[in-house]
Amino acid sequence: MPRHLQSALDADYSYDYASDTVHRKHPALKRLVAVLVVIVLLALAVGVAATYYSYRRLTKQAEQVASLEQDALAAMTAGGSGSRADYLDALKTNLSTAQDKANQANGIVSGDLWTFYSHISGYRDDVATMRQMAATMLSLANDTLPRYTTVLDGMESQQLYNGDGSLNVTPITDASTNVGTLNATVKAGFDQILAMTPPRDAALFESFENIVSGFSSVTDQLSTLSGMFEYLPNFLASDGTARTYIILAQASGTALAAGGPVETMGWMAVANGAFTMGDFYASEYWIADAGLNDVTADEKNLFSTISGIDYGSSVSTISANPNFPSVADQANDFWKNTDFAGGGGSADGVISFDPYALQKLVAITGDITLDDGTKLTADGTAEFLMNGIYDSVDSDSFATYYSSIVTKIVTAAFSDLTLSKVLTLSDTLVECASGRHAYLWSFHEDDQKTLRETRLAGNVNTDAANPVVGIYNEQKHNAAMDWYLHRISTVQKTGANTYHVTFGLNNTLGSAVGMSSAIVGDSNDGVGVGHQLQRMFVYTPAGATISNLTVQSGAEVQTVTVNATTVYTFQTDIGMAATDSIEFDVTCTPGSSDLRLDQTPDASGQSGITYDYGA
Template structure:
């Protein structure tokens, strides 16, 4: 259907801006939207469609479609140019000076942006006044357009009502902002990412970003979080074989970024770093983030001559460094590379550099390589809206299961652990969708390879020689919000998950010992909320790969 094709094309153009792919091409983007909406409007009002609009029954659906194409075309021709005129007033070059960012030129156009917002909100009200077509293919196109307009209206309002009134404060013009950076390594998994190997600071002061030294986790070893709750204690401290201490290494075990921030802030206040400095927020970053920084800023040459690039950095920091360098040096390498990259970026801050970074931002946040939490409520609202604050499944309309893993064998064996999820929808006629899920976890290291690994990776000790090369995982399964999990079974070893509680939610948890070359598969059914409007997704502890291995064996037809 040509109308649907053009409307979806216009929506995708807008999405490309919202996902950072074309944010610096406003004029070309506007022209593309106008071309697609005008094509859709022309088709909807040709003789054949006008004739259909006069027919009983079907005519109401066609009339609704014609009305919608008029609204979207008016938005493209009248509302978008208002935004373009507002942004043309911004002197972008004046926003970047000697490594500092000054957002005042953008703040100054707030009145013009608010005027454009009123036009956008009016288009949305007009759209909502149209009755949704009954015909499936038309209804799906109608709902997609409404969702895109709602997103645009929400983001535009957030820009003028929350971001612009506060951005100068967030940039440190009203006082320095200090964030802790927790450098994680998924080579030893914790729920939100990996064990914290080093802690650094990022201070924002009058638009300039200052990177502090990264301190080894051993500098915090005597400080433990005193706000561990009873559920965390029972599952991760009381249960072995490794009893988490909840010193700085383990705060990232919580799957929600807010909870990580609460645990770390407790330790921060006990530390020398935190005695005279209030913490503004917490940033979680793993080696895939550093790899993106290297990609944006250029190759990094380490003191030993090793060259890190935009494609080999993550593997180096999660595996190669443990093969080539003493274990006493490994945690500092992350900080060394990160500091070099950020120093380069801040000293040459410009729109081109930002564009390169923003291209990876969606991937980094979607797959939990990068997360952040701010103790400033206004800023946290923005971080959460753009997916920077990771949570356990909490949206009934956007169903997902959560699968979070904790390594209970002190090692770096999780680099060799590969995970995949296969999803099959099993009902196509019920109001609430149901799925069958198979979650497979494999220890890919071979028995021959184990003998070549350093003890720091393989966890070999004379006291516990049987742990050598083994991955020992506590796995937690969260049901989708408003849904449930059922009918668990397991193949290849391990035990069937049992019910429990964590962060005021029902969960299922299990423990598995993965020997070299062993694969275990957990199978279960998922029922989602009747309010769900999209397919089931998976949120899980990140790996060394940029994305997760999720496959859909079957999904019911839509429309």
């Protein structure tokens, strides 16, 4: 084909040599196809961008929801470290804030964006979970908590006794029923959240986890502070059937795992809200070896063989066991087998006070003057009973003197009761129980669940869903050094269900010059004067494992089993102004609540525990 003709054809035509045929090209069609391709690509790009933008909005709003609901939860729990009255005052002050935050969070998840994503496969269930959580939070803030404050506030204006002197049961039982119903409502809401499928989207899941953790704190707070209300009718024997409570007084200047040696034990009876105080007897008067039948082989191995305590042989050593229900069983054994007390019969429960708790009772009764003129006050009783008393009386008279002090304090606390005083006493017991300064255990099974929830039971952790690591100590030096022993610890969350625990014992005594040997020890007993010779026990949380346990001092660690719980134990000698510490990792059951730490009570009344669960 001539070149000029070929050039002309190249513009709009093509020539097929085989068939000697000329074909017309379609440049407009090509351009149209190209334009359509570009349009489709642009549409896809715009769609992707819009989807990404809407997802970013969703995650940002999820973060807002989490922040708002955490603020609401913080307002609901503010003041919870104090008494019931403190918590109620704080709750009434902060309730409007909690309601505002919960309303804002609910408004966000009810918006159009969330409705759009509720129709998208893969997000439908996630949105439903977040909406249900917001609705539960809204109900808690707007309905349950206002009724809670109304019930507890209404108790203050009631009278404990009728005009004829009989117990006015109605306000107590009504409040108990109402509080029980409200607690059940809160727990049901929390259980409903836990039963929902956690969001699969990472951003929504993080928000969900943070809110669940905070909600768990609220349920614990309400159970702890209101649980005693549910128990009050039974505690006061409001049905007219008399109850007898064994009273233990621990002298925790020398530490044992649950507090200190039981220097004196007594009892009181109650019927229809009227208490009758029995007598207190020093530990030496209670029949020997009465508790041995309730000592398991595991307990004998740890507390007697390894630690060297005559566990079960003397009432003074029963608090070597950190599990207070077992301590209570032992106390009841001594009670039943001593003629001047139970005489073969069982008590209904056991109450225990350490010096810090006794000081809290003095704060209720007002100052108490002893027969020798010593004045016990709301500020100085604990220090006197843990430290100063050892300069006031010799060792032969100590238990009898301690008995006389406890008799005065406990008698004053449970005399001349009004409903306000009963509520203050219950607040004090619950507050002290949080640091293991007071315990209350009932041998009636229908009471025990409530007492565990208020932590008054002082039991070793058996609930894998709510893990608690126990770190307890026992003073092996023949000295009352616990006043100078401070505990400092951190529980740091390192993963979804993993934690790193650091626990330190600090001997704050800098010099023993001029101090009584009853406090700082004797140079002839093989341990340095002013030293803290401590036997340590680390109790593994239920359903968890402990790993990588190290001791700063290099002490040898033994591993034993105590009633199905793995316990790590070692002995450490801490010199004056010195510290020893331990570190370990804990892996808890997946889905469990945040790990807590339980310990032998600190003389200062402060736990020294820092929880770092992250953002």
